[in-house]
Amino acid sequence: xxxxxxxxxxxxxxxxxxxxxxxxxxxxxxxxxxxxxxxxxxxxxxxxxxxxxxxxxxxxxxxxxxxxxxxxxxxxxxxxxxxxxxxxxxxxxxxxxxxxxxxxxxxxxxxxxxxxxxxxxxxxxxxxxxxxxxxxxxxxxxxxxxxxxxxxxxxxxxxxxxxxxxxxxxxxxxxxxxxxxxxxxxxxxxxxxxxxxxxxxxxxxxxxxxxxxxxxxxxxxxxxxxxxxxxxxxxxxxxxxxxxxxxxxxxxxxxxxxxxxxxxxxxxxxxxxxxxxxxxxxxxxxxxxxxxxxxxxxxxxxxxxxxxxxxxxxxx
Amino acid sequence: xxxxxxxxxxxxxxxxxxxxxxxxxxxxxxxxxxxxxxxxxxxxxxxxxxxxxxxxxxxxxxxxxxxxxxxxxxxxxxxxxxxxxxxxxxxxxxxxxxxxxxxxxxxxxxxxxxxxxxxxxxxxxxxxxxxxxxxxxxxxxxxxxxxxxxxxxxxxxxxxxxxxxxxxxxxxxxxxxxxxxxxxxxxxxxxxxxxxxxxxxxxxxxxxxxxxxxxxxxxxxxxxxxxxxxxxxxxxxxxxxxxxxxxxxxxxxxxxxxxxxxxxxxxxxxxxxxxxxxxxxxxxxxxxxxxxxxxxxxxxxxxxxxxxxxxxxxxxxxxxxxxxxxxxxxxxxxxxxxxxxxxxxxxxxxxxxxxxxxxxxxxxxxxxxxxxxxxxxxxxxxxxxxxx
Numbered sequence: 001x002x003x004x005x006x007x008x009x010x011x012x013x014x015x016x017x018x019x020x021x022x023x024x025x026x027x028x029x030x031x032x033x034x035x036x037x038x039x040x041x042x043x044x045x046x047x048x049x050x051x052x053x054x055x056x057x058x059x060x061x062x063x064x065x066x067x068x069x070x071x072x073x074x075x076x077x078x079x080x081x082x083x084x085x086x087x088x089x090x091x092x093x094x095x096x097x098x099x100x101x102x103x104x105x106x107x108x109x110x111x112x113x114x115x116x117x118x119x120x121x122x123x124x125x126x127x128x129x130x131x132x133x134x135x136x137x138x139x140x141x142x143x144x145x146x147x148x149x150x151x152x153x154x155x156x157x158x159x160x161x162x163x164x165x166x167x168x169x170x171x172x173x174x175x176x177x178x179x180x181x182x183x184x185x186x187x188x189x190x191x192x193x194x195x196x197x198x199x200x201x202x203x204x205x206x207x208x209x210x211x212x213x214x215x216x217x218x219x220x221x222x223x224x225x226x227x228x229x230x231x232x233x234x235x236x237x238x239x240x241x242x243x244x245x246x247x248x249x250x251x252x253x254x255x256x257x258x259x260x261x262x263x264x265x266x267x268x269x270x271x272x273x274x275x276x277x278x279x280x281x282x283x284x285x286x287x288x289x290x291x292x293x294x295x296x297x298x299x300x301x302x303x304x305x306x307x308x309x310x311x312x313x314x315x316x
Numbered sequence: 317x318x319x320x321x322x323x324x325x326x327x328x329x330x331x332x333x334x335x336x337x338x339x340x341x342x343x344x345x346x347x348x349x350x351x352x353x354x355x356x357x358x359x360x361x362x363x364x365x366x367x368x369x370x371x372x373x374x375x376x377x378x379x380x381x382x383x384x385x386x387x388x389x390x391x392x393x394x395x396x397x398x399x400x401x402x403x404x405x406x407x408x409x410x411x412x413x414x415x416x417x418x419x420x421x422x423x424x425x426x427x428x429x430x431x432x433x434x435x436x437x438x439x440x441x442x443x444x445x446x447x448x449x450x451x452x453x454x455x456x457x458x459x460x461x462x463x464x465x466x467x468x469x470x471x472x473x474x475x476x477x478x479x480x481x482x483x484x485x486x487x488x489x490x491x492x493x494x495x496x497x498x499x500x501x502x503x504x505x506x507x508x509x510x511x512x513x514x515x516x517x518x519x520x521x522x523x524x525x526x527x528x529x530x531x532x533x534x535x536x537x538x539x540x541x542x543x544x545x546x547x548x549x550x551x552x553x554x555x556x557x558x559x560x561x562x563x564x565x566x567x568x569x570x571x572x573x574x575x576x577x578x579x580x581x582x583x584x585x586x587x588x589x590x591x592x593x594x595x596x597x598x599x600x601x602x603x604x605x606x607x608x609x610x611x612x613x614x615x616x617x618x619x620x621x622x623x624x625x626x627x628x629x630x631x632x633x634x635x636x637x638x639x640x641x642x643x644x645x646x647x648x649x650x651x652x653x654x655x656x657x658x659x660x661x662x663x664x665x666x667x668x669x670x671x672x673x674x675x676x677x678x679x680x681x682x683x684x685x686x687x688x689x690x691x692x693x694x695x696x697x698x699x700x701x702x703x704x
Contacts, residue, residue, distance in 0.1 A: 215395050216428035218415040220442030220493065230441075234432045 042294075049287035050080040060283050084288035094272065094289065098296065101269040104183070104258075105251040108190040112247050113240065115191065116198030120239075121232075123199075124206035131207070138199050150189060150260050157185050157261070185261040190251055197250075198243040205239030206232070241304055249297050269293055345404075346371040346497060346529050347392065352401035354387050361387040363553035364401070369497075374523055374530045376540040379550035380576065385533045388550075389499050392531070393422045406496065416445070421495035425502045427486035429474040435461070435485050436470040442493045460488040463522070480511045487519075491526065500532040504539055516542055537577045541565065549573050565622075567696065574620040574696065575703035581666040582703055583619040587611050594692055601664040606637050609697040618698045623669035625694035628656060628680060629687040638695075640666070640688040644680055658686060 051060040062076035088094045123134045141149060156162045157179040164176035179185050209232065217227035255270035262268070267275075269289065276286035347369040354362040362384045369375045377385040390396045391403060394415030403411050410418055421442070429438050439460050443453045461467050464484040474482055483506065490498055503519065504512045520543060523530050534540050540547050541561035549557045549564060557569040568574035571582050585599035590613055597605045597619050605619055633639055642660040649672075656668045668688055680686060 210426070210428065212424055212426060212428040213430060215393075215415070216422075216424060216430070217441070218395075219393055219420075219422045220489070221416045221445030222441075223414075223416050226445070231430060231432075237432075 045287045045290055047080075048283050049084050049285075049291050050082065051284045052079070052081070052083065053282050053284055055281075058283070059281050084284040085292075087285055088288055088292065094269075097267055097269045097272045098292070100266055101252050101254075102296070104186065104190070104268060105248050105254075108187060108194070108251050109244050109248045111187065111191050112194055112198040113244060116195055116243060117202055117236075117240070119195075120199045120202035120206055123203050124209075135203070138196050138203075142196065146193065147256065149193070150257060153185075153189050153192065154180065154260060157188070180261060181263040183262065183266065186258050189257040189261045190254065193257060194247045194251060197246040201242040201246065202236055202239040205236045209235050238308070241307060245300060245304055248300060252297060253293055344371045345369065346373075346406055347531070348402075348404040349388070349391075350402040350404065352388075352391065352398045352403060354384075354391060354396055355399050360553050362391065362398075365553075365555055366401075367548055367555055367558065369529065369531055370546075372527055372529055374520065374543055374545045375532070376544035376547045377531070377533045377550060378537060378540040378547050378577070379535065381535055383550040384553040385535075385550050386501060387553075389422070389501055389531065389533045392497075393420060393499055394418050419495055420497045420499060421490040421493055422499040423486050423490040423501065423503055425505060427474075427482050427506075429482060429485055429489070431474055433473075434470065435466065435472050435474070435477070438474070438485055439489045439492050441489065446493065456492060460492050463491070464488045479506055479508075480515070483507060483515065487522075491522075491528065495528060497529045497531060500530060502534055503532060504534075504536075512539075519543060541577070549577065551576070568620065568698065571618045571620060571698050571701040571703055574698065579623050579667055579669075580703075581621045581623065583621070584700060585617060585619065587613050587615045587617060589613060595697065597697075601660065601662045603640055603660075603662065605695060606692045607695045607697050608692045611697060616700045618700050620696040620698055621666075621690060621694060623655065623667045624653075624671075625690050626666075626668040626688040627690065628668050628670050629689055630680060630684065632687055633689055635689070638690050638692065642666070642686060642688065644682050644684045644686055647680070647682055656680065656686075658688060660688075 047064075048060055051062065053059060054061045062079050064073065064076055066073065119138070123131060123138070126134055158164070159176050159178055159180075161179075163179060164173075167173045168176060179188075213231050213235070214227050217231045218224070222230060253270045253273075254268060255274055258268045259271055259274075273286055273289045273293075276282045276289060345368040347367075349365050349367040352362055352365045353360060365384075365388065367388075377388060379385045387396060391398055392405075394410070394413060398411055401411075402409050405418070405420065430441065433441065436457050439457045440453050443456055448456070457470065458467075461470055464487055466481060466484055466488065469477065469481065469485075474485065477485065483503070487503075500519075504515055507515060516539065519530070530543075532540070532543060534543075541564070544561060546558065546560055547564050548555045549569075551572060557564055557573050559567070564573065564577050568577060568580075571580075574580045575582065583597070583599040583601060583603070583605060585597045585605070587595050588598040588604060589596040590610060593608060593610060595607055595609055595611050595617075597607055597617055599605055599619065607619055611617060629639075632641070640658075640660050642658040644656055645659045645665070646657040648655040648657075651672070653669050653671050656670065657665055658668055659665050666688065
């Protein structure tokens with residue numbers, strides 16, 4: 001009775017076991033990557049932020065030395081303090097920089113959305129054969145070095161640069177205004193540099209969208225603008241959220257653009273961090289700034305994840 | 317083509333004309349296509365079609381893919397506008413009315429359910445556009461869910477439903493607004509066979525209960541015949557025949573229709589003798605066939621005989637007319653019926669079908685000698701033409 005089913009089972013079992021080690025490895029690789037390149041560095045930075053500044057190499061104390069024995073290690077651990085965080089909280093300069101960074105990132109992201117969505121929409125609705133070309137045009141700037149492009153903007157925005165020459169030629173201004181070293185220049189640089197990061201994810205969701213859904217909406221009595229509002233926009237939301245995060249997060253910590261195009265008096269947190277590290281050699285404060293920045297960045301990511309879960313799991 | 321033109325005059329007696337196409341529409345026409353043409357580039361997807369759909373009717377547009385049936389549906393829904401001609405809905409020209417203002421709803425082939433909305437949200441979508449009060453919407457959504465037997469699934473999302481459930485949500489959504497006319501684009505194509513049969517009856521029941529005119533597009537002749545009160549058979553952008561399912565099946569307007577709607581054996585030939593409501597056709601396969609009808613001697617014709625019209629005899633019958641001797645070459649057992657491929661003595665292969673009335677199985681085996689007999693009325697006299 002049992003002979004035949006048993007051979008069937010025997011045949012099935014090894015196959016299932018063979019698949020398992022491979023799939024485990026797939027999880028291990030990214031986990032290992034995260035541990036080595038994110039978690040470990042993060043703990044090092046966190047530890048430095050709890051240390052004291054000294055004029056030495058490295059420029060902080062304590063330096064953990066496992067060879068010095070357990071007692072020494074305990075002593076070192078006890079000497080860790082929140083002094084660097086206290087300093088950040090007490091000096092308005094740091095708080096102002098955080099505030100400034102958040103403000104710039106929010107405004108830039110809003111502008112990027114206003115420009116990026118129509119571009120993505122236009123590409124997604126363009127004739128099929130044109131889409132790869134238009135897509136390439138968006139990606140094309142990446143083929144030039146980022147730094148060179150920002151230097152080009154410095155050139156364009158100079159007092160006798162291309163932009164002012166154009167304004168003069170069109171008779172919009174009489175005397176050439178100064179653009180460089182202003183928030184406007186920073187905003188121009190940011191919007192220019194991050195536009196592809198906004199356009200591409202939105203394009204990806206719009207391109208995937210089933211256009212018969214819009215016909216269904218029209219069929220059920222929704223005029224075009226309403227179908228856009230009730231169908232296109234909600235369906236593009238994952239792309240919009242992804243685009244906003246892809247812009248907001250790096251802009252918050254942006255260093256190069258505000259440093260090259262902005263003024264020195266309104267520093268963003270990236271610039272302050274740079275100054276603390278390289279000019280003041282105050283690694284603990286710089287590390288503390290970085291930790292706070294990360295904490296600041298955590299909540300939009302968490303919000304995004306919750307939104308994602310809501311989309312995939314449905315209500316409740 | 318030359319002969320086809322003469323045909324309307326020639327075969328008056330058999331009633332094979334495009335009468336239903338050219339007839340003046342009775343008062344009850346809900347939809348009227350008047351010389352409607354729609355071109356895509358050089359290709360006319362719909363070429364000068366005139367067609368009436370009656371009020372409170374289950375109407376089917378049947379044809380192979382690319383015949384223009386879906387274009388006709390989209391013209392009616394308003395997603396396309398005609399290049400020429402008019403489309404009247406209840407006597408009003410709606411050719412230029414945008415889709416969201418037409419009192420017509422559509423059930424899409426892929427259902428086109430909004431993935432970001434719940435089942436309730438999908439059904440309520442159209443009602444919200446009307447500015448209906450919240451309480452009324454909730455009530456109507458409940459009604460519709462009960463109608464399609466999906467009570468309790470309201471808070472689900474489309475991706476959490478089975479194919480059959482999605483189909484019913486799509487149906488509920490398209491019926492929620494009480495349209496005068498419901499368009500159904502291949503409504504059963506995505507369902508498996510068993511579900512399809514159930515849904516067919518369900519659709520017919522719903523239509524009768526709601527009194528909504530249904531216009532269904534399908535490429536499946538069985539579906540069209542079992543669902544519809546009337547069928548328009550389309551080919552290459554034109555309507556080739558309009559009629560009740562039985563008319564289309566038993567009295568096809570052309571060899572193409574005969575072949576597209578069901579299985580058929582076609583014999584080309586010409587009239588050898590005529591008289592007394594009976595013609596004798598000399599077929600190219602060398603048989604003489606007697607067919608009910610009238611046509612002048614010498615006219616080229618095609619004779620169509622459905623497989624089930626043959627009587628499969630194992631002994632030579634006494635009557636000499638319409639009895640084709642041959643040998644069984646293949647048998648396809650299908651449960652209720654068996655299909656027999658019979659190689660006639662002339663070398664021509666025909667198909668015959670016989671019900672398996674007893675449980676003993678087929679009485680004929682492959683290689684057996686058989687005679688295929690049929691009555692003159694069982695064959696149809698058609699203008700010469702190509703099969704589909």
